[in-house]
Amino acid sequence: MVEKNNQAITPANFNQQSHKTSWLTLSEAQALLGVSRKTLYRYMDRKLLTYRKAANGRRYIEEEQINTFIDQQMATTLLPKDNTKPDNLDVSKQLAILNTKVERQNQLLEAMIELYKPESMHELLVKLKHC
Numbered sequence: 001m002v003e004k005n006n007q008a009i010t011p012a013n014f015n016q017q018s019h020k021t022s023w024l025t026l027s028e029a030q031a032l033l034g035v036s037r038k039t040l041y042r043y044m045d046r047k048l049l050t051y052r053k054a055a056n057g058r059r060y061i062e063e064e065q066i067n068t069f070i071d072q073q074m075a076t077t078l079l080p081k082d083n084t085k086p087d088n089l090d091v092s093k094q095l096a097i098l099n100t101k102v103e104r105q106n107q108l109l110e111a112m113i114e115l116y117k118p119e120s121m122h123e124l125l126v127k128l129k130h131c
Helices: 026-033 037-045 063-078 086-116 121-130
Strands: 023-025 059-062
Touching: 023 026, 023 063, 026 037, 026 059, 026 063, 059 063, 086 121
Parallel strands: none
Antiparallel strands: 023 059
16 A cells, blocks of 8 residues: 555545646556556566555556656667677677688588599588588
8 A cells, every 4th residue: 555645545546646647557558658568567677667556556657757768768769770889790790700610611511522522412412421
């Protein structure tokens, strides 16, 4: 039970007790954010969104907080991405390493073909299978 000035806050008087603050149920907040209930709980657990509980145990989130959260998420999403981020560099390095490995395997395969000089591809595959 949430108390304010030693008065229990009930669903009926929740908005009255909140001094002109508009409070949303989790279903309303979920609809505004476009996320699942589970994601909404994660946001609350991670303190990205705060809530208050009414006497009946239901959680309520301030509407202004939802709007601010949406604005922050949009700003983060719409910012131009920096192509020099470590993640992009890591991917580039990994691709370069894989490319080097593939080139090396091709060289080895060509060396084996030159060494065995098979008469057919089938003969080469049979010899490779036994190696």
